[in-house]
Amino acid sequence: MYKIKFPRIYDHHSHLSLHLLFACCPDFSDCRNTEEVRLKCRELDRSSVNVGTGWTGLLDMADKAFDDLPPLAVINSSWHGFACNEKAAALLGANGVIVEPKTAREKEMALPGLLRFFSRRCSPQSLRHDILKSETAKLLASWHKKGIYGAEDLMCVLPEEAVALWPAAFRRSLFFSAEAANGGEGDRKLPPPKLKLFADGALSARTAAVSEGYLQGEKGILIYGDRELTQIFSVCMKNRRPAAVHAIGDAAIEQVLSCYERAACSASAETPFPLRLEHCQFIDEEQAFKAKKLHITLCMQPNFSADSLTYADRLGEAALKRNNPLRMLIDKAGFVPGEDLLFGSDGLDCGSATALQSALFPPFAGQRLSVEELKAGYRADPQYGFAELLVDPDKKSVIYA
């Protein structure tokens, strides 16, 4: 076992606003019957949609008992969808939010749609300013302890007044979801300052577009058609707006690269807009060289190397081995940590201990990173101080000292 002083890190893929929103919303995960739900709703706003968290599926939101409650949409425990009562359904539907997703693609688009709708209508008051303030302080203090000095928010879901409470290093880079702009508010014409798109789904839902498919038979999904995606990239190109595209599977990465290339070609005279690929866990060698040539930045999560173990129940051996090919990207395709290869946590298991453990002790050798590479990719900076970490090579673990 040895001790290491690790400079505080900048998390390039994080979800501060989602964590805060969920911390401030009523939590329904402990509700066992309709009466307990009703009790929690006593102080909610009757004139607009209220968002809650922790829907477990034990109760049916279509139950008549919920009809006279304020409009209520409750996000499920896996953060992958939501259930709502009739009043909320009517309000959301009228604003273009997908309430009853019929396809996997619609399902992927529903939650960002709800969050975007909510963020535009909620004020810090309706979020209870006092709670928001204390939750912000609490969360940032815990991140500081975990060795984080700043972060990019990859799907900002809070209004400006709420974001104003954050230190500058957390406000510098905010991305806004494009899927959520489907509500007819015209965002497609002028994308937000930094655009976040989803090209495929997630491994947890077996919707990430991994070309081998899943052991259970699913193939994964592409959210956009080629024409639609090229069109979005052309708009970004014209307005010089940076975009970050969530693309986990190689089929999604392939689509993003070819649509970007097409959009860049047709905009001949202009220099392409800055594009970032988020996660790109199943990028292959050919795609890596192409991305490098197109000056695309990759933002990856060293902690997702563990997916090679976590998802052994759904991915074949070959796919598990292809996950997070960090050595190929650095040694063969020439990506440089801190320049065009950035690291972040995706907010689930953030902090320098998890990052270092994932870098030093991944499931496969091709996922290993040196301490220096990790520091560079996370833009670790001693001027923000250090986290003291204990590395145990025998247990293959890193913990805070």
Ligand SMILES: [Zn+2]
């Ligand atoms: Zn994310």
